[in-house]
Amino acid sequence: xxxxxxxxxxxxxxxxxxxxxxxxxxxxxxxxxxxxxxxxxxxxxxxxxxxxxxxxxxxxxxxxxxxxxxxxxxxxxxxxxxxxxxxxxxxxxxxxxxxxxxxxxxxxxxxxxxxxxxxxxxxxxxxxxxxxxxxxxxxxxxxxxxxxxxxxxxxxxxxxxxxxxxxxxxxxxxxxxxxxxxxxxxxxxxxxxxxxxxxxxxxxxxxxxxxxxxxxxxxxxxxxxxxxxxxxxxxxxxxxxxxxxxxxxxxxxxxxxxxxxxxxxxxxxxxxxxxxxxxxxxxxxxxxxxxxxxxxxxxxxxxxxxxxxxxxxxxxxxxxxxxxxxxxxxxxxxxxxxxxxx
Numbered sequence: 417x418x419x420x421x422x423x424x425x426x427x428x429x430x431x432x433x434x435x436x437x438x439x440x441x442x443x444x445x446x447x448x449x450x451x452x453x454x455x456x457x458x459x460x461x462x463x464x465x466x467x468x469x470x471x472x473x474x475x476x477x478x479x480x481x482x483x484x485x486x487x488x489x490x491x492x493x494x495x496x497x498x499x500x501x502x503x504x505x506x507x508x509x510x511x512x513x514x515x516x517x518x519x520x521x522x523x524x525x526x527x528x529x530x531x532x533x534x535x536x537x538x539x540x541x542x543x544x545x546x547x548x549x550x551x552x553x554x555x556x557x558x559x560x561x562x563x564x565x566x567x568x569x570x571x572x573x574x575x576x577x578x579x580x581x582x583x584x585x586x587x588x589x590x591x592x593x594x595x596x597x598x599x600x601x602x603x604x605x606x607x608x609x610x611x612x613x614x615x616x617x618x619x620x621x622x623x624x625x626x627x628x629x630x631x632x633x634x635x636x637x638x639x640x641x642x643x644x645x646x647x648x649x650x651x652x653x654x655x656x657x658x659x660x661x662x663x664x665x666x667x668x669x670x671x672x673x674x675x676x677x678x679x680x681x682x683x684x685x686x687x688x689x690x691x692x693x694x695x696x697x698x699x700x701x702x703x704x705x706x707x708x709x710x711x712x713x714x715x716x717x718x719x720x721x722x723x724x725x726x727x728x729x730x731x732x733x734x735x736x737x738x739x740x741x742x743x744x745x746x747x748x749x750x751x752x753x754x755x756x757x758x
Contacts, residue, residue, distance in 0.1 A: 460709075464550055467495050471553040475513055475524050475574045482515040483602050486526075486554065496555030500528075503559040507531055511554045512603060516568075518591040519584060521577040525568040525592055528558035529603050536564045537611035537755070538596075540638075542589060542627075544618030546581060546667070547573035560752055564607055566599070568592045570623075581619070581668040582626055582650075582684030589627045593634060613755055614641040618710065621646015622686050625718075628697075629689025635697055640755055642700040644747075645710050648718040650685045656711060690721040695728070700754060702732035702747065730754060 474486055474493065490496050490511045491504045503509035510529050515522050530536050539560075543552045551574060552567040570588045571577030579585050600606055614634075616624030621643035628634055628641070647653055654661045654670070664670035671677040682688060693699075699722060703715040712733070722729050732750070 468548050468551050470495055471551050472548060472574055474554055484513045486513050487511045490555040493555055495553055500555040500559040509559050514599060516592055516595040518588045521571055523568055523571055523575045523588050525566060526554040527599060527603060528554060528565045529605055530562055530564060533562050535606055535608045536562055538607040539563055539565045539613050539615055541565055541567040542614060542616035542620035542624045543567055544620045547579050557748060560748060582622060586623055586626045586630060589623060590631045590634060593637060612638050614638050616646055617644045619647050621648055625686035625689050629692035632692055635694045640698040642751055644702045645707055647710055648686050649714040651681050652714055687717060687721050690725050693725060693727060695726045698728045700730040700732060704734045
């Protein structure tokens, strides 16, 4: 499998490294067991839930309100990152909450817009988590100079409808992309139609590939796609993590056994949609070797499937990287540099 492995973190430095051959059979496939990770996952989940509860306040809208400037609220928010706050203070960034229709439901989303930038590139951030858990915070990773960013919350949680974890909720991504011409009028900005990118994080990686496969027309609008610590092999994840399987059974209708269980998984298995992907669509798979939520094997499985499909793949593995790649150097900049390469 000939792919470029461009972001291996060694001694806190990004080291470009071209591998002529990535032999999947020789790569480490053993993932931490549930017993080994339960304590760290529980602590991490508590932190995510705390941030999510605070982030939800930014999505409050009055009755019949479908568009709201929340720049001041983002500036004052405790979880807004320093880069975003500085951009707001310098009047270089505005934030808006908006709603859009999806299958008869009203879905909430946010857009981050660079001020004074004509025809900015646009990143669609496909969220991780589910419902209120992990709801996107407008003031995090949303202020890269010159770039606009849109993130939908998906149905359920702060929006109408019920999250199905890869069911009809996938339509919410397609529909927010279709809504862009209307959004442009609301924010008085025309996004660069030739520079639109999809970035799926965690569960968002799964959601992204499902949308691309179910709605191939999306691929005509998107220049490049990135999966960050993506949930890319649903069957393996369910078999590997008992807590994840139980969560899906309790909250999202995963049957406990039988053909119905198999059908539920097949519908949400990203690997099953690879043959629907255009071979000319550039794809980056990024993951951390120390991720306790999503095993690196899932990324390897996706790489193998994409290779067999003839896709253009760029692979980034962060040695010691965690699930959100927080313990790395500037991955965001590396990703943007990749976007800007021809």
